[in-house]
Amino acid sequence: MTTKYAFFEGRIVPIDQAKVSIMTNAFNYGTGCFEGIRAYWNNTKEQLYVFKLGEHYERFLRSCRIIHISLPYSVEELCGVTVELLREEAFRQDTYVRPLAYKADSVIEVRLHDLEDQFAIFATPFGKYIEREEGARVGVSSWRRINDNAVPVRAKITGAYINSALIKTDAVMSGFDEAIVLTQEGHVSEGSAENLFLVRHGKLITSAVTEDILEGITRATLIDLAARELGIETVERPIDRTELYVADEAFFCGTGVQIAAITEVDRRPVGSGKIGPIVAQLRDLYFSIVRGEKEDYLDWTTPVYAAAHAM
Numbered sequence: 001m002t003t004k005y006a007f008f009e010g011r012i013v014p015i016d017q018a019k020v021s022i023m024t025n026a027f028n029y030g031t032g033c034f035e036g037i038r039a040y041w042n043n044t045k046e047q048l049y050v051f052k053l054g055e056h057y058e059r060f061l062r063s064c065r066i067i068h069i070s071l072p073y074s075v076e077e078l079c080g081v082t083v084e085l086l087r088e089e090a091f092r093q094d095t096y097v098r099p100l101a102y103k104a105d106s107v108i109e110v111r112l113h114d115l116e117d118q119f120a121i122f123a124t125p126f127g128k129y130i131e132r133e134e135g136a137r138v139g140v141s142s143w144r145r146i147n148d149n150a151v152p153v154r155a156k157i158t159g160a161y162i163n164s165a166l167i168k169t170d171a172v173m174s175g176f177d178e179a180i181v182l183t184q185e186g187h188v189s190e191g192s193a194e195n196l197f198l199v200r201h202g203k204l205i206t207s208a209v210t211e212d213i214l215e216g217i218t219r220a221t222l223i224d225l226a227a228r229e230l231g232i233e234t235v236e237r238p239i240d241r242t243e244l245y246v247a248d249e250a251f252f253c254g255t256g257v258q259i260a261a262i263t264e265v266d267r268r269p270v271g272s273g274k275i276g277p278i279v280a281q282l283r284d285l286y287f288s289i290v291r292g293e294k295e296d297y298l299d300w301t302t303p304v305y306a307a308a309h310a311m
Helices: 025-029 053-066 075-089 158-173 217-230 277-290 295-300
Strands: 005-008 011-014 032-034 037-042 047-051 095-103 117-125 136-144 178-182 188-191 195-200 203-206 234-236 249-254 258-265 301-303
Touching: 005 075, 011 075, 025 095, 032 053, 032 158, 047 075, 047 277, 053 075, 053 095, 053 217, 075 095, 075 117, 136 158, 158 178, 178 258, 188 195, 195 217, 203 217, 217 234, 217 249, 217 258, 217 277, 249 277, 258 277, 277 295, 295 301
Parallel strands: 136 178, 136 258, 203 234
Antiparallel strands: 005 011, 005 117, 032 095, 037 047, 037 095, 047 301, 095 117, 178 188, 195 203, 195 249, 249 258
16 A cells, blocks of 8 residues: 555645645755654554554654744644544555654745744555664764754754764665764764664663653653563663673664664674564564553554444
8 A cells, every 4th residue: 555645734635735845945954853653553453553642743842842843733633633644544554654844935044933834744654664673783883973952863853864864874885784873972872763772781771861862752662661561670871882792682762663673783793693582572562562462551552443444
C-alpha cells in the first residue's frame, strides 16, 4: 500500500494536492520542525496501534515553541486528526506518521518572526530503519554533533538534520550500518538520528540530556521499562569514546530505529559480538507493547480502528 492522503492546510486531501512552492521559506532555509510517530499492525486483533501519540505531539509543540511556530491545535486535536488520517489510509501494516510545521511564506529572508505558519501530516508504510537490527556495525563519526547553543538539539528542526545526513552518509560510505557521533567536547552524544545505550556491569548507561541529544520518547520508555520490568538501573552521564569498546552490550533506540543492537564499534566487537541478553529482552518487551499485546500497557497505544471497523 502507498500513501494516498495528507492533512494539508486544514483538511485531508489527496497526496498529490499536498504541495508547496519552491519559494517556500521552509524549503529554502529549513525553518520547520517535525515528529516521527509509529503505528504498529496487530494481525491477530486486526488493529493498528499508534505508540505514545500524545507524548509525540507534546514534544512536537515544544519544538514549535522553540522556533516561533504557533499552531491552532491542541495535543488532543492533533491526535484526533492523525487517527482520522490513518483511518482514511486504511493501512494494515506497520506505518510511519510524519507531522510537519513550517514557515510557509515565499520570502527570501532568513528569519522566524512575522511569517505564516502551516501544518501538515502524511503517513507511509514503514519497516526497518537499520536493516541489521540484531547486529549493526557502527563507527564513530568524524563529524561532531551540533551544539544546543548553535541549533537547538531538543527540537526536531528540519534544517538541523543536515548534520545527521552528513554523519549517516559518511558512515555508510565507510562500510558501516550507522554512526555514533561525539559532542564538541568529545563525549558520546548519540547516533546520527538515534539515542544510544550501553550495558556495563548489569546497568544501562546513556548520555545525559545535556550531551546534545534529542530527548527521545523511546529512550524514556526504555528507561522506564528496564526499571519496571527487568529491575535494571539506568545511569545518565557523560560517556567517553573508549567506553564504547569495553561495553558488554550496546544499542540504538528511537521511533524510527526502534531498538537495534550494536555488535561492532570501530571494527571492535561489542561484548560477544552478538546481540546480548539485555538488549534481546528489551526488544521482545518493546515490540510486544507497541503491538498492543500487553494489557498492562495498552494505555500507551492509541487504536486506529473502532471495534466494528477493525478490518
